[in-house]
Amino acid sequence: MTIEVRNIVKQFGAFKALDNVDLRVETGELVALLGPSGSGKTTLLRIIAGLDWPDSGAVSFDGEDALARGAGERHVGFVFQHYALFRHMSVFENVAFGLRVQPRAVRKDEATIRARVKELLDLVQLDWLANRYPNQLSGGQRQRIALARALAIEPRILLLDEPFGALDAKVRKELRKWLRSLHEEIHVTSIFVTHDQEEALEVANRVVVMDKGRIEQIGTPGDVYDEPATAFVHGFIGESVMLPVDVSDGRIRLGGEVLDLESREAPSGPSKLFIRRHDISIGPAGSGALQGAVKRVRAFGPTQRADIVLHAAGEDTLIEIDAPREGVLKAGDIVGLQPRRYRIFAA
C-alpha cells in the first residue's frame, strides 16, 4: 500500500501545524517522521489515520482518496504514545476488539477470533498475559499489546505515534530492535513518529525530518546524517558545532577574522558554519583554522569531551568537541582546531 500526501495544510487557530506538506511512502517501507515537538509530525500522522482532518490538501492510499473515508474505514492500525489500551478489558479482549466490532456480515466466528488473537499474542511474545488487565502490565508490555491490537484488523498501513516515547531507555532500545524485526516479518507499510534521532536512524528505511510544519529533508538515515540539506537538519541530527560566520568574496569570517577555510561557493551573506563534533582535529596552538582555550575536559564513554573557548575578534564562543581519550588535553591549554569536514548554510 502506497501512501501519498499532497499539499496538506492544517491550522490550529493562529498556529500553522502543517504548511504544504508533500510525502510519498512506498509499499512495505518503514518511514520515520522525525522532528522536535511542535514540528507537526504527530498532526501529519493523525491526518493519515483519519483522526484529524486537514484544512486543505489530499491523502491517498494506492491512488484512492483516503479523505473520503472515516478513520474506521481506512484499515489503518494506529499505536498511541500512551498505549490507549481499554483499561476495563483484559489483554485478550483488547486485542480482540477490532475483530469483534466488525460489521456482522464480515465478522468472524468466536473460534476464529480466538485463534487470531492467540496468534497475535504469540507474535508479540506475550500470550501468557492474555487474562491480565492493562494496569498489571509494564510499559513495554502495554505497548506490545497495543501493537497486537492494531495488527488484529490486518491493517494496510501501520502508524505509530511516538511508540516508545513513554518508556525508559533500555526498554526503548529493545523494542526498537524488536519493531525492526517485526517489520521485516510482516512487511506492512509503516510510519512512525519520533523526536529521538537515534531511534529514527536506527529503525527506519527512510527518515522525514520536519520542522515548524514543513518537511526539511527526506532521505535514508545515511543521507540525512551525512548530507544534511538544511541548517536545521544539520543542527538537529547528530551533534554539531555551529558558528555564526559571514561569507563574502569567497572568504569566511568569524567575528571579522578571516578563517583559513574554503567557502566552497557558499553564497555571500551571514551564514552558519556547521562542523560535526567528531570532525575536528586538535593540534598545537597556532595550527588549524580556529584557536581556542580548553576550559574543561570530561571523560565520556570511548572519547572525552572538551569545552573550548574560541577567541575571535574580541568575542568568545564556547564550543564542545569530541577528543580522543588518549589525548593529553587539560584545562588552560591553548589549542589549534582544524575542521576535517564542515558545511555552510545561509542563515
Next chain:
Amino acid sequence: MTLTVATTTEQLPAAARPAHAARRDPRAEPWLVRAFIIGFAVLFLSLFVVLPLLLVFSSALSKGIGFYLAALNDPEAWAAIRLTLITAVISVGLNLVFGVAAAWAIAKFEFRGKTFLVTLIDLPFSVSPVISGLVFVLLFGAQGFFGPWLMAHDIHILFAMPAIVLATTFVTFPFVARELIPLMQEQGSLEEEAAISLGASGWRTFWLVTLPNIKWGLLYGVLLCNARAMGEFGAVSVVSGHIRGETNTMPLLVEILYNEYQTVGAFAIASLLALLALITLIAKTVLEGQIVEGQQSRDD
C-alpha cells in the same frame, strides 16, 4: 524524606529509640491539640447530625410501631410516596441522558460557548430553589407566558405532576453532568480514538469504551441526583399547589402534617426520607471506593 526517617527508626533497637519517637513525625500535633480537635468534631457532628437523625426516628416511633405503620399506610402518604417515586424516576432518567450528553460534549470536544454551557449547567446550584419554581409559574401559570395557550388546549402543567417533574429536573440537573465532566476530561479521548481507528462505530465506541470507563462516576452522580430529587422542597412547593392526595410529594406532606400537629405522621414520612439519606450515604461511600480504585488503575 519521610521514608528515610522511617527506615532509620526501624533499624534502631527499641530501647535506643528516643522516648518522644511519636513527636518525630513532623505532622504530628501534641496529644492535647489532637484530642481537642477530634473531640470538637465529634461533638459538633453528634449535636447537628446524629442527634436530629435519632430524633426523627424516635419521634416517628414515639407512639409505638403500630401507630407508625398506620401513619405510613394512610392513602395520602401512599399518594405522596408514589408521586415522589415517579418524579424521581423521570427526572433522574432525564438528567442521566442530559448529563452524559453534556459531559461528553464538554469533555471531548472543543466548541464556541463551552464555558458558557458549563456555567449554565451550574445555574440550578446557584439559584434559590424557590426562584427555580417561580420560573415555571411565570412560564406555565394562568398569567404566564404559555398560560393562555395551555388553558385553551386544556393542558395542565402547573399545580400538576408535569410541573413537579419539570421543577425537580431543573433543580437536579447539575448532579450527573458535574460528576462526569472532570472524570471524562481526565480520561481524555484516546481510548475512543483507538476504538474508532479499530473500526468501531460511534455508538459502539460509546457502549463498549466510554460507558464502562465512566460507570462508577455515573452511578455516583445518579445517586446524588436521586437523593436530591426525592428530597427537593422549595421549587416543588412553589409549583405543586399542595392538592392533598394529588400533588403533594413526601417533603411537602411532611410540612403539611407537621403544621397540622400530626407529629407522628410527619416524622413517619420524614423517617423514610432519612432512611433514603442513610442508604445514599452508604452507597456513596462504596462508590467512592470504586472510583478511587478506577483512578489508581489508570495512574500506574
